[in-house]
Amino acid sequence: MSANSEQAILEAASRVFETSAFLSVAPLHSEDELVEPDQAATMTFRGAAAGRVSMRVSSEMLDTIANNLLEPSEDATEQAQRRTDVLKEMLNMVCGNLLTEYFGAEPVFDLSPPEVLGGSDLPPPSAQDIYKLAFNVEDTLAEVLFEIQDRCNC
């Protein structure tokens, strides 16, 4: 992975998690014992380039965000719905901010609605350029996969 793409992912993720959810983001250290991801979502972008951004995170972190921003719910179905909504909105913000970080402020992109994947696996790679970065969000593991399939798909 190039330093540029790694930095872009970390910058975008830090801005999103810290500003919207008040959670700190840090690079991984080998001694970290982190809660493993069990939820994943993906979305595509199209414009000056085409590709996909996916993210996997833990339910624990999603619940923390939901409880920080919304009234806590004791209803399991409602809590699961909130978790899904948080996951999709976090990915949506990471994707938009990552595209600006990586491609600059001029290109226009159309984004697909985020899609929650069943389980924690990221989608199989489908692009020529693939950048992946794992990081620490409040002692939970998060991972972003940034795939660029076509840089000239205008």
Added chain:
Amino acid sequence: MAYNILIVDDSALTRTVMERTVRMCGVEINEIRMAEHGKAALDALNNFWPDIVFCDINMPVMDGLQFVQTLQNSPEWRDLPVVIVSTEGSETRMEELRRSGVQGYIRKPFAPEEVSAMMQQLLGAQNNVR
């Protein structure tokens, strides 16, 4: 004077956060209504007269760009202040939106102060006109 606000976003999380943020802005609020896409927002305008609309771009059914264009084509609603609240950061897109009549742009993730400043700016301008 108390103001009416319309929040248009397909994310229930964002709608709730925006509602709370608006209520903390120090501006007297009469009523806040929420819609999950542009079509639902147009339906809400049948019996609700907002002073500001906060609207996302990327939504199902009718996106924010289509919603803004529909307002611009309406003699009744073309002067309604619309603030786009979106994850998109393209300056080209922002310029397109400004030309389409959008009066403000707040990028997600946003700080409460950005929403507060935008409301003061737009509602202050309205009061000066009045």
